[in-house]
Amino acid sequence: MAIRYEFIKQDKQTGARLGIVHTPHGSFETPTFMPVGTLATVKTMSPEELTELNANIILSNTYHLWLRPGHEIIREAGGLHKFMNWDGAILTDSGGFQVFSLSDLRDIQEEGVHFRNHISGEKLFLSPEKAMDIQNALGSDIMMAFDECPPYPATYDYMKASVERTSRWAERCLTAHARPDVQGLFGIVQGGEFEDLRKQSAQDLVSMDFPGYAVGGLSVGEPKDVMNRVLEFTTPWLPQDKPRYLMGVGSPDSLIDGAIRGIDMFDCVLPTRIARNGTCMTSKGRLVVRNAQYARDFGPIDENCDCKVCKNYSRAYIRHLIKCNETFGFRLTTYHNLHFLIELMRKVREAIKEDRLGDFRDEFFESYGFNKP
Ligand SMILES: CO[C@@H]1O[C@H](CNc2nc3cc4c(=O)[nH]c(N)nc4cc3[nH]2)[C@H]2OC(C)(C)O[C@@H]12
Numbered sequence: 001m002a003i004r005y006e007f008i009k010q011d012k013q014t015g016a017r018l019g020i021v022h023t024p025h026g027s028f029e030t031p032t033f034m035p036v037g038t039l040a041t042v043k044t045m046s047p048e049e050l051t052e053l054n055a056n057i058i059l060s061n062t063y064h065l066w067l068r069p070g071h072e073i074i075r076e077a078g079g080l081h082k083f084m085n086w087d088g089a090i091l092t093d094s095g096g097f098q099v100f101s102l103s104d105l106r107d108i109q110e111e112g113v114h115f116r117n118h119i120s121g122e123k124l125f126l127s128p129e130k131a132m133d134i135q136n137a138l139g140s141d142i143m144m145a146f147d148e149c150p151p152y153p154a155t156y157d158y159m160k161a162s163v164e165r166t167s168r169w170a171e172r173c174l175t176a177h178a179r180p181d182v183q184g185l186f187g188i189v190q191g192g193e194f195e196d197l198r199k200q201s202a203q204d205l206v207s208m209d210f211p212g213y214a215v216g217g218l219s220v221g222e223p224k225d226v227m228n229r230v231l232e233f234t235t236p237w238l239p240q241d242k243p244r245y246l247m248g249v250g251s252p253d254s255l256i257d258g259a260i261r262g263i264d265m266f267d268c269v270l271p272t273r274i275a276r277n278g279t280c281m282t283s284k285g286r287l288v289v290r291n292a293q294y295a296r297d298f299g300p301i302d303e304n305c306d307c308k309v310c311k312n313y314s315r316a317y318i319r320h321l322i323k324c325n326e327t328f329g330f331r332l333t334t335y336h337n338l339h340f341l342i343e344l345m346r347k348v349r350e351a352i353k354e355d356r357l358g359d360f361r362d363e364f365f366e367s368y369g370f371n372k373p
């Protein structure tokens with residue numbers, strides 16, 4: 001079996017679950033946060049540092065690797081694990097979202113999507129079969145079905161037609177899947193904020209019996225209360241014995257609120273992206289370390305953090321590096337932000353074990369400043 005989910009327990013205070021996902025490249029406890037490595041690298045981090053951070057699964061991307069360096073090169077290299085020297089688990093997104101978020105001149109047909117390469121401008125075509133061929137070449141442990149992530153907001157009629165096409169595309173992905181023995185394929189639930197369409201999408205995909213399910217079409221600009229409401233009426237339609245993955249979600253409050261609503265896996269570019277402009281996540285909220293107020297601050301980014309960055313480097317030093325555009329500065333803020341989110345998910349799992357995730361949420365939100373009006 002490529003991917004197997006082991007349900008361990010549900011938190012008594014909330015809908016959060018403790019589980020383990022087993023993959024051909026190792027097992028990991030859930031809920032978990034997955035660092036994003038779009039171009040076969042989690043920007044500025046080495047595989048050894050990712051292991052040191054206890055990152056056991058990372059993301060990469062069909063669309064981006066198809067364009068550069070080309071999936072055939074990665075196939076010849078022996079697959080993505082070998083190419084990037086990463087022996088943990090890898091999940092690849094299918095390109096569905098990237099085509100819609102990065103490219104213009106999109107023409108969506110039943111067969112697939114015609115669009116323009118966002119780098120060279122050349123015309124390209126991506127279909128369920130092509131997306132599966134690329135992911136088969138990459139050899140990721142978890143592959144995503146090729147779907148449409150509709151723009152937010154979208155009309156009911158547009159969303160209904162899109163959900164029905166995404167379900168037909170999911171069927172085609174299952175047919176085109178070459179290695180179900182070593183690669184797990186997740187279906188992606190769509191439907192926007194329409195409860196009946198989310199139910200229809202989930203039921204369509206569950207009837208195809210995927211080894212795992214993603215909730216797509218969120219973190220696309222909708223307010224957080226809309227995301228939370230959509231999760232509340234979507235996750236109950238997903239099987240308890242399969243992993244649930246909320247795509248593109250990464251702020252600390254959304255991770256906790258997603259876990260509370262039954263989500264097991266999360267990914268987002270947020271921690272690594274904001275690190276590269278000198279913004280850090282801390283137990284007291286965001287800290288923009290490049291700001292002048294930290295020029296003579298010789299304390300750590302976060303005095304409640306035990307990461308090697310907070311143990312060995314000061315805000316003043318990191319601010320200096322960032323201001324001088326020194327790569328090492330971005331490595332320090334990235335390492336700390338990834339540690340912060342990975343450590344946050346460890347605390348969430350601990351709270352589930354002790355049936356107190358609701359209390360943990362209140363304490364964390366208070367400290368981080370989310371409850372401030
Ligand atoms: C907060 O970071 C911004 O928000 C985007 C992440 N939000 C997101 N929602 C997603 C939905 C889907 C989906 O429905 N289907 C497939 N296949 N993949 C998806 C990937 C997704 N990622 C980041 O993407 C950009 C770079 C636009 O800004 C970031």
Ligand SMILES: [Zn+2]
Binds near residue numbers: 306309
């Ligand atoms: Zn730290």
